Amino acid sequence: MCNTRRMYRNFSFLIALALAFLASADAATHPGMSQVLEHSRPADWRPVDPENTLYMDLPGGRVVIEMAPLFAPVHVRNIKTLAKAGYFDGLAIVRVQDNYVAQWGDPQNRRPLPDAIGKSTAPEFDSPLPHHMPFTRLPDGDVYAPEVGFSEGFPVARAVAQNRTWLAHCYGMVGVGRDVAADSGNGAELYAVIGHAPRHLDRNVALVGRVLQGMQLLSSLPRGSGDLGFYTPAEQPLPIKSIRVAADVPPAERTNLEVLRTDTSTFAALIESRRNRPEDFFKVQAGRIELCNVPLPVRQIAAHSP
Amino acid sequence: MCNTRRMYRNFSFLIALALAFLASADAATHPGMSQVLEHSRPADWRPVDPENTLYMDLPGGRVVIEMAPLFAPVHVRNIKTLAKAGYFDGLAIVRVQDNYVAQWGDPQNRRPLPDAIGKSTAPEFDSPLPHHMPFTRLPDGDVYAPEVGFSEGFPVARAVAQNRTWLAHCYGMVGVGRDVAADSGNGAELYAVIGHAPRHLDRNVALVGRVLQGMQLLSSLPRGSGDLGFYTPAEQPLPIKSIRVAADVPPAERTNLEVLRTDTSTFAALIESRRNRPEDFFKVQAGRIELCNVPLPVRQIAAHSP
Numbered sequence: 001m002c003n004t005r006r007m008y009r010n011f012s013f014l015i016a017l018a019l020a021f022l023a024s025a026d027a028a029t030h031p032g033m034s035q036v037l038e039h040s041r042p043a044d045w046r047p048v049d050p051e052n053t054l055y056m057d058l059p060g061g062r063v064v065i066e067m068a069p070l071f072a073p074v075h076v077r078n079i080k081t082l083a084k085a086g087y088f089d090g091l092a093i094v095r096v097q098d099n100y101v102a103q104w105g106d107p108q109n110r111r112p113l114p115d116a117i118g119k120s121t122a123p124e125f126d127s128p129l130p131h132h133m134p135f136t137r138l139p140d141g142d143v144y145a146p147e148v149g150f151s152e153g154f155p156v157a158r159a160v161a162q163n164r165t166w167l168a169h170c171y172g173m174v175g176v177g178r179d180v181a182a183d184s185g186n187g188a189e190l191y192a193v194i195g196h197a198p199r200h201l202d203r204n205v206a207l208v209g210r211v212l213q214g215m216q217l218l219s220s221l222p223r224g225s226g227d228l229g230f231y232t233p234a235e236q237p238l239p240i241k242s243i244r245v246a247a248d249v250p251p252a253e254r255t256n257l258e259v260l261r262t263d264t265s266t267f268a269a270l271i272e273s274r275r276n277r278p279e280d281f282f283k284v285q286a287g288r289i290e291l292c293n294v295p296l297p298v299r300q301i302a303a304h305s306p
Numbered sequence: 307m308c309n310t311r312r313m314y315r316n317f318s319f320l321i322a323l324a325l326a327f328l329a330s331a332d333a334a335t336h337p338g339m340s341q342v343l344e345h346s347r348p349a350d351w352r353p354v355d356p357e358n359t360l361y362m363d364l365p366g367g368r369v370v371i372e373m374a375p376l377f378a379p380v381h382v383r384n385i386k387t388l389a390k391a392g393y394f395d396g397l398a399i400v401r402v403q404d405n406y407v408a409q410w411g412d413p414q415n416r417r418p419l420p421d422a423i424g425k426s427t428a429p430e431f432d433s434p435l436p437h438h439m440p441f442t443r444l445p446d447g448d449v450y451a452p453e454v455g456f457s458e459g460f461p462v463a464r465a466v467a468q469n470r471t472w473l474a475h476c477y478g479m480v481g482v483g484r485d486v487a488a489d490s491g492n493g494a495e496l497y498a499v500i501g502h503a504p505r506h507l508d509r510n511v512a513l514v515g516r517v518l519q520g521m522q523l524l525s526s527l528p529r530g531s532g533d534l535g536f537y538t539p540a541e542q543p544l545p546i547k548s549i550r551v552a553a554d555v556p557p558a559e560r561t562n563l564e565v566l567r568t569d570t571s572t573f574a575a576l577i578e579s580r581r582n583r584p585e586d587f588f589k590v591q592a593g594r595i596e597l598c599n600v601p602l603p604v605r606q607i608a609a610h611s612p
Contacts, residue, residue, distance in 0.1 A: 098522045099477050143596040171405050171502045180586045196477045196598050203590040216404045216529040223522040280486045284509040290449040292502050
C-alpha cells in the first residue's frame with residue numbers, strides 16, 4: 001500500500017533487535033554480523049508493507065507476521081479476509097508441540113467462515129520460478145532441495161529443472177494447517193514453526209509468511225499434553241485477542257518494522273559473517289551455513305512526529 | 307551401575323513417549339514410524355545407564371539427560387563430580403535465548419568448585435575415530451560435515467580424512483558453556499539446544515549428552531530479556547532443585563528410560579520411514595532427511611516388582 005515509502009523516509013531509526021551474537025569481532029579478519037549491520041545503509045532496509053502484515057495480539061503481547069502473497073496469493077487473500085472479518089478474535093492457540101509447531105484457529109470448524117472463503121482452496125505448495133524475483137543463493141548446498149537461498153526476505157528452495165520454487169519451513173515460518181486432502185487448508189488454521197526446521201513439510205503445506213517479532217510469545221507457551229501437542233480440555237488454551245491486518249490498525253497502534261533486504265551486498269556480507277565467524281569465541285570455522293541458520297534481521301522504527 | 311542389563315530383563319514395558327506423528331500409515335507402502343516402533347523387538351532398545359544419566363529436578367518436573375562419556379570423558383567426569391557434590395542444587399537457569407539455548411549454572415563463578423575440578427579443562431570438541439564405535443550413516447549428506455549419522459544413540463558428524471568425529475548440535479543436545487578460551491569450560495555451566503540446530507557450534511564446544519525427557523521444561527521457559535537471553539536482575543530465573551546422577555538416586559525415585567539402539571535394523575527402518583513418509587498427509591516425499599530431523603525414540607519403563 002501506497003505510503004510505506006514515504007513513511008520510511010520520515011522515520012528516525014531505533015534499532016531494537018536483539019542480535020544473536022553481540023560479541024566484538026576480530027578486526028584482523030572480516031566483520032562480524034554486528035559490524036555488518038552497523039555499516040548498513042538506509043537503502044539496505046525495507047519497511048514492511050502494512051497490507052502484508054498481520055498483528056496477532058495475545059495477552060502477553062503482539063506477534064507480527066509478514067505475509068508472502070507472491071508465494072501463496074490465494075491463501076494470503078483468504079487470511080486477510082478472515083482477519084478483516086474478525087474471524088480469529090476470541091479463538092485460541094490450540095496446539096503447541098515441542099520442537100515442532102504452535103497452531104491456532106478453530107480446528108473443529110465451529111465458527112462459520114465468511115462467504116468469501118470456500119471450504120477448499122487450491123494448494124499453493126510451490127510455484128513456477130518467477131521472472132523478476134531476486135534470489136540470493138547460498139553457496140553451501142542443502143539436504144532437501146537442489147538450491148536454497150532468499151527471495152524477498154524469505155528462505156526459499158528452488159528446483160530449476162522443474163521450474164519450481166517454494167518457501168522453506170525454517171524457524172518462525174507460518175503455514176496453513178490442513179486435513180489430509182491437499183485442498184483442505186483455507187487459512188482459518190495457522191501454525192508457526194517453533195523448533196528445528198521440519199523441512200519434510202516443504203511442498204506439502206502452503207507457507208504464507210514469517211514471524212518478524214514476538215516469536216517468544218509462541219515458542220515459550222506450555223506444550224499441549226494431547227496427541228500432536230493439542231491442548232486437552234483440562235488445559236487452558238491461550239486466547240487470541242485479535243488478528244488484524246496492520247493497514248487496518250490506527251497508525252499510532254502499529255508496530256513499525258523494517259527488514260534487511262536480502263538482495264543487497266549488506267545481506268551477502270551478513271551471510272559471510274555467519275559462514276565464518278570472526279568472534280574470538282570460535283576456534284573452528286564452519287565455513288558453511290545452512291539455510292535456516294541465516295539470520296533475517298528486523299528492526300523497529302519509531303514514527304517521526306512531523 | 308553394572309546391573310542395568312538385569313534390570314532391563316526384569317522390566318515390563320510401558321510406552322510413554324509421545325511420538326511426533328501418530329497418523330496411520332498407508333499399508334500399500336512401507337511402514338510409518340509408529341509401525342516400525344510397534345514391531346520393534348526388546349533387543350532393539352537399551353536401558354540408559356544410571357551412571358551416565360543426570361536428573362535435573364526443576365519446580366515443574368524432571369529433565370533427564372543421558373551423558374556421552376565416550377565423546378567427552380573428562381567433562382562428563384567433572385559434571386558427575388559436581389552433581390555428587392550438590393554443586394548445582396539451588397543454582398538456576400540463568401539464560402534462555404529464543405531459538406538457541408537454555409543455560410544453567412553459576413555464570414559469575416560465585417560458588418566454589420570442588421577441589422577435583424580445575425579452573426581449566428582440556429577441550430573435548432572432537433575426538434579420533436574410535437575403532438569399535440558403531441556408526442549408522444545417513445545417506446543424504448549434510449551442509450556442515452563430510453558425513454553424519456548416529457553412534458551410541460547420539461547424532462554425530464565425521465571427517466574420516468582427518469580421523470575425527472564429534473557430537474552434533476541438534477535440538478536437545480547438552481553442551482558445556484565456556485568463555486573465550488577453549489579450555490575455560492569445566493562443566494559448571496551447561497546448556498541445552500532449544501531451537502534450530504546451531505551447527506556452527508560443532509567442534510567449538512564440548513557436547514556432553516542429550517535430553518531424553520523433559521525438554522519442554524526448558525524450551526517453554528520465558529526468554530530472558532538481557533543480552534544473549536540472560537535473565538536480567540528484574541526477572542526470576544528458574545531455580546534448580548537438584549542435579550543428581552541417577553545411580554545416586556534411590557531406585558524408587560528414578561525415571562527408568564530405554565532408548566532405541568541406533569545400530570539396529572529397526573532404527574534403519576525408522577530413518578527410512580522419515581525419509582519417505584507413508585502417511586496420507588504427505589503429497590510430496592522429501593526422499594531425504596537431515597541429521598537433526600531424525601527422531602531418537604525414548605520410552606519409559608516401569609520397574610517390575612519381583
